[in-house]
Amino acid sequence: MSALDLLAKLTTTPGVPGREHRIRQLILDEIGAIFDEISVDPLGSIIAVKKPTPKKGKAAKEPLRVMLAAHMDQIGFLVSHIDEKGFLYLNPVGGFDTRNLFARMVTVCPNPNDPSKDLIGILNPSGKPIHVASPEERKRIPTVREFMVDLGIDKKQVDKKVKIGDMVVINAPVHHLGDLMVSQAMDNRAACWIAIEACRKLKNHSCEIHCVFTVQEEVGLRGATASSHTVQPDIGIGIDTTLAVDTPGVPAHEACTRLGDGAAITVMDSSAIGDYDLIETFDRLGKKHKIKTQRSILAAGGTDTGGLQRTAGGCRAMTLSCPTRYIHTVTETIHTGDIKACRDLLAAYLESAA
Ligand SMILES: [Zn+2]
Structure with a gap:
């Protein structure tokens, strides 16, 4: 199975807020070999932990706790x-x-x-x-x-x-159109894919990764808010899709992101303002590893970052977004180069965070 076959499977497995049973099982079946500890919290979010594997020396006694939040519910x-x-x-x-x-x-x-x-x-x-x-x-x-x-x-x-x-x-099928991929639930199975594949490709990392596949984001960031109380992260990275309105009839200054221009580093949306230093770090890592990135601001709409940033004393947080055309329609469309850029940029961050 190719990596994008997994994305197709993720986007066609039903799971609306509060009924994430099947998508949760699919993700659990997929991640067993990637993480060290996996649990499901009372609301139904998956918390998957990957312990530090530093290149040299021992892991720090109290490693940096990085929480990834990718919501697995769909509208x-x-x-x-x-x-x-x-x-x-x-x-x-x-x-x-x-x-x-x-x-x-x-x-x-x-x-x-x-x-x-x-x-x-x-x-x-x-x-x-x-x-x-x-x-x-x-x-x-x-x-x-x-x-x-x-x-x-x-x-x-x-x-x-x-x-x-x-x-x-x-009920809508997946289509491949050139470099684009179309499906009804790219929001937010694209982010589930990014989290899984970034953690799968890690070689060495010094932070402790808490990868959370959250529930009930689409009805108000409910799963992320609850699970971040459990994780109590130092750093929170929300992963989601964001608008790419690079299509006719919309002025360029309202495009938000452009398909094919790379991973989107979200500066702010209506739920959270990204941590300044984290945004700079992701920018820098993109340049260092020659991964295409673009910055974006979403005027209205929020992500799990809004939930996890304010929980349990707060944490430094930002959102990594996969540019998506026609969000919240049944033809949500991504560029395969952008989703791979998100995966590579997230992996580069996790390997550098300490
Ligand atoms: Zn979403």
Whole structure:
């Protein structure tokens, strides 16, 4: 299996906030040989520890504790209502733009652990099709709560198979377009991949790495906040996707990042301002190891860095981001060169941190 095959598998394994069972198991299966200690905290975040392996001499008695936080949840829905005809209504967990939700196929997961129970459904807003809608009706953008899922089976069967609270995710395949890769859950399985592959390629490092695959980021950084209390890191690196709005119709000064220009060192977003010295260090390491980097500022939106930076007395923190086009749609798109740059830059940092 090539490294990017793992990314494809990560992005197509369902796991919405609070229902991360399957993606957690996939990551646990993958990381056994990479880390020294692995545990799952009460909320469901994976805390994987890699002990120092310094090149020369003994490890420091109290090595620098570096926490990586990559959220493993994706935006999706929980079933909120089953109507008298067997149509499902949904409650969002994470922020979809409803303009991207018309005429989609979805997967309903009645058992978070068992894919054999999954059902395929059609997602559409309730209401009239364009042929019979009035001009006013055509203009209005429905809210998430007006969308419904058609499972194609009768009400009796629906009641037998589906219950309130079941996870629903968009069903969309992975595509490779030149150097780009398209999938619905690059946010944030791209970061899970970066954390796994950076730790896999480490040779020697003096810090103690606490690699946390967090839960429930998309509903308010909940997993990262809890797990950073446990880890009490000296340094926190949030890893996430960030906007690449380098596409037509957006002025250059609002692009945030550009696909293909390298790993994004996030200076600030609405949840955290990155530690000045850490940002400088990542910049310097990029130059030293000839890894492409770009700086970015995200005007609105946050990451796990906002949760871990303020926990347990606080820590020095920043966000490493993978530039992504069309975030929070089902066509989240990354450049394979950028995601590899993120992996290499993170590994270079972990090998130098002490
Ligand atoms: Zn994210």
